[in-house]
Amino acid sequence: MKTRDPISVELVISEILRWGVRVSLGLILLGTALCFLRCNDYGVNGGTPEDLHALIANGASFPRTLGWLWSGLFALRGQAVLVAGLLLLISTPVLRVMAAIVAFSIHRDRAYVGISLLVFLLVVTAFALGAA
Amino acid sequence: MTPLDFTLIVALISVSAGLLGSLVGVGGGIIVVPALTLLMGVDIRHAIAASIVAVVATSSAAASSYVRERITNIRVGMLLETATASGAICGALLAGVVSTRFLYALFGIIITWTALRMARKKSGEAHDLPPDALADRLQLHTSFYDRSLKSEVPYRVSRTKLGLAVGWLAGVVSGLLGVGGGILKVPVMNIGMGMPIKAATATSNFMIGITAATGAAVYFMRGDVQPFVAAPVAVGVIVGSKIGARLLGGMKGRTIQLVFVGVLAIAAAQMLWRGFTQ
Numbered sequence: 001m002k003t004r005d006p007i008s009v010e011l012v013i014s015e016i017l018r019w020g021v022r023v024s025l026g027l028i029l030l031g032t033a034l035c036f037l038r039c040n041d042y043g044v045n046g047g048t049p050e051d052l053h054a055l056i057a058n059g060a061s062f063p064r065t066l067g068w069l070w071s072g073l074f075a076l077r078g079q080a081v082l083v084a085g086l087l088l089l090i091s092t093p094v095l096r097v098m099a100a101i102v103a104f105s106i107h108r109d110r111a112y113v114g115i116s117l118l119v120f121l122l123v124v125t126a127f128a129l130g131a132a
Numbered sequence: 133m134t135p136l137d138f139t140l141i142v143a144l145i146s147v148s149a150g151l152l153g154s155l156v157g158v159g160g161g162i163i164v165v166p167a168l169t170l171l172m173g174v175d176i177r178h179a180i181a182a183s184i185v186a187v188v189a190t191s192s193a194a195a196s197s198y199v200r201e202r203i204t205n206i207r208v209g210m211l212l213e214t215a216t217a218s219g220a221i222c223g224a225l226l227a228g229v230v231s232t233r234f235l236y237a238l239f240g241i242i243i244t245w246t247a248l249r250m251a252r253k254k255s256g257e258a259h260d261l262p263p264d265a266l267a268d269r270l271q272l273h274t275s276f277y278d279r280s281l282k283s284e285v286p287y288r289v290s291r292t293k294l295g296l297a298v299g300w301l302a303g304v305v306s307g308l309l310g311v312g313g314g315i316l317k318v319p320v321m322n323i324g325m326g327m328p329i330k331a332a333t334a335t336s337n338f339m340i341g342i343t344a345a346t347g348a349a350v351y352f353m354r355g356d357v358q359p360f361v362a363a364p365v366a367v368g369v370i371v372g373s374k375i376g377a378r379l380l381g382g383m384k385g386r387t388i389q390l391v392f393v394g395v396l397a398i399a400a401a402q403m404l405w406r407g408f409t410q
Binding site: 043047082112115118 | 133135137139172173175178185188189191192193196199204206211213217218220224225270341344345346348350352353357358359360362364367
């Protein structure tokens with residue numbers, strides 16, 4: 001352990017995780033509320049059993065493009081807001097790895113800058129393999 | 133049942149998944165997948181995708197507290213992540229080459245053995261650990277404040293290479309079967325590397341988020357993440373994890389260890405069943 005450094009790595013990582021989760025939770029709640037109240041994506045007034053069946057039982061995929069997300073966000077469409085929240089949520093762990101690279105660099109902790117970088121590269125590789 | 137009922141019920145069930153997952157560091161897939169498929173009639177693809185999102189949510193929501201309180205050992209976490217991430221890549225490449233049935237049977241047996249070992253071992257008996265030069269060099273030894281003991285708990289980390297090897301294996305398993313990463317990480321950190329159980333579950337909880345995030349992104353691109361299902365799961369799990377993160381510090385190490393043994397038993401039963409009957 002070094003002597004008192006400007007800001008601890010733990011605090012940086014903790015704050016990134018905290019705000020990532022807070023903002024995504026807010027977006028998911030807002031999006032869900034919009035789906036039910038404004039857009040009627042899930043049927044009118046909470047929907048009917050038929051609406052539910054259509055939503056879950058068919059096993060259909062949910063392919064959406066970035067264009068759909070952007071235009072939906074500007075139009076304040078419930079599902080677009082919600083999907084933005086989910087995307088931020090699953091990006092949060094990657095953001096904290098990037099934050100760790102920066103935080104360990106500030107502390108001049110070379111070994112852990114290297115380790116964090118390696119984690120980041122492996123995650124990118126895993127994603128590229130999975131997407132292909 | 134209407135979509136509104138579905139949303140509320142799924143959110144409530146997910147609170148318990150987040151609570152359990154944040155305490156034992158294994159995500160919450162053990163609850164989410166059966167609840168969604170058996171109880172709520174959700175398609176298995178959507179249920180698995182939602183459970184991966186749930187693991188990310190559990191990890192991030194609880195880790196913000198655990199990291200700040202230094203219960204999570206971020207150095208051990210980042211170091212073992214290199215092993216789990218490369219293991220996950222190997223697992224993904226091996227998929228289709230090895231029989232998953234055989235793997236379920238094999239890991240069912242390994243997990244049963246681990247559960248028995250952990251059920252016998254009491255927390256905080258780790259004074260006879262061999263010195264480990266690698267752990268010294270990487271500054272893995274640390275301490276955290278244990279609220280149940282009302283004192284600072286210093287500990288030394290040992291057998292780093294064993295941790296890396298099992299971490300790699302845990303990555304392979306999660307890459308091949310899509311489940312079970314945390315289930316191997318917690319025992320190796322606790323009984324292998326000599327970390328207190330709280331530090332082991334909090335560090336595992338920190339680590340599983342990154343592997344799950346990769347998986348979730350891939351599921352997203354394939355269109356398996358159905359927002360209507362994933363949203364209430366994510367919300368419930370975040371709330372549950374926040375509650376769990378507040379509880380963990382005050383709980384006795386032995387209690388957490390026994391809860392973990394219970395989770396291992398369920399996971400072992402699920403895996404053995406898939407391995408030997410399907």
